[in-house]
Amino acid sequence: MVAVTQLIPKDPEEQASVLTVLREHPELREFIARATEQALEIFTDPEIHLDTVRYDEWDPPLNLIIRAPMPFDQFERAFDLYMKWLSPNPDYDRDLILVFPQFWGDPKDRD
Amino acid sequence: MRGRNFLAVALYLDDQDDEAFHRTQIGRYYYAAYLEARLFCERALDFERTRQSQEHRRVPQLISTIDQDRADNLTFLRKYRNTADYDLDVSAETIARNVPQAELLAARIIARLDALAAANPRPGPIPTDAHVRHTSAGLVVAALRRNA
Numbered sequence: 001m002v003a004v005t006q007l008i009p010k011d012p013e014e015q016a017s018v019l020t021v022l023r024e025h026p027e028l029r030e031f032i033a034r035a036t037e038q039a040l041e042i043f044t045d046p047e048i049h050l051d052t053v054r055y056d057e058w059d060p061p062l063n064l065i066i067r068a069p070m071p072f073d074q075f076e077r078a079f080d081l082y083m084k085w086l087s088p089n090p091d092y093d094r095d096l097i098l099v100f101p102q103f104w105g106d107p108k109d110r111d
Numbered sequence: 112m113r114g115r116n117f118l119a120v121a122l123y124l125d126d127q128d129d130e131a132f133h134r135t136q137i138g139r140y141y142y143a144a145y146l147e148a149r150l151f152c153e154r155a156l157d158f159e160r161t162r163q164s165q166e167h168r169r170v171p172q173l174i175s176t177i178d179q180d181r182a183d184n185l186t187f188l189r190k191y192r193n194t195a196d197y198d199l200d201v202s203a204e205t206i207a208r209n210v211p212q213a214e215l216l217a218a219r220i221i222a223r224l225d226a227l228a229a230a231n232p233r234p235g236p237i238p239t240d241a242h243v244r245h246t247s248a249g250l251v252v253a254a255l256r257r258n259a
Contacts (some may be wrong), residue, residue: 055190055193055197056164056167056168058165058168072211072212075212076215079212083180083183086183087179087180087183088179094186098186098190100187100190101187102209102212103208103209103211103212104205104208105204105208
């Protein structure tokens with residue numbers, strides 16, 4: 001199983017903020033590990049991390065950001081596959097966490 | 112005026128390879144989908160507007176009662192929009208990468224809402240101006256084709 005600690009940001013302030021949420025909601029760890037494993041299976045070389053960015057007070061306290069550097073047509077298929085797993089998942093508590101699979105560009109268009 | 116009319120604005124901005132235009136595109140895609148979703152909730156799900164920002168939370172919650180996948184899509188689109196409008200430290204490259212997914216999500220949400228409205232689950236169809244319906248449906252299809 002993926003260690004959630006691998007997803008914690010290096011920035012000390014953000015790190016502390018993420019750890020606070022994980023301490024308050026220990027039940028999130030297992031879901032985060034499963035969501036990460038699923039993302040690693042479906043997306044190509046995703047960059048995955050946790051953060052606590054919120055824009056409104058009702059936003060969930062934690063985000064699991066999955067940045068997938070893939071050609072867009074491949075990303076689209078992977079996104080649909082991932083959403084088939086994520087959307088109906090009874091353990092996905094949207095009040096606590098946002099899982100966000102994000103298109104991160106075609107590797108061949110970069111550099 | 113319908114929310115979907117903002118799709119035309121977003122597509123109009125497509126030719127401009129510039130960060131500010133890309134950020135504006137993402138915002139227009141979000142509001143195109145959000146305003147269509149809000150209208151659907153008002154007409155089909157008895158949603159009463161409060162004119163407070165909490166509506167941006169309530170609308171996806173209501174949509175989730177009939178389609179969780181599209182509700183999640185609307186939530187993603189809002190996150191893209193917030194990043195585009197508020198986080199000016201996010202790179203131009205990142206913003207440019209977000210545009211095609213924002214377009215796809217908006218098109219999918221609106222297409223699904225149109226399908227639900229056409230199925231007419233409640234008495235009284237959603238009133239739609241014929242011209243708006245014609246032009247906007249074309250734009251939705253074009254957006255879906257471009258991302259096919």
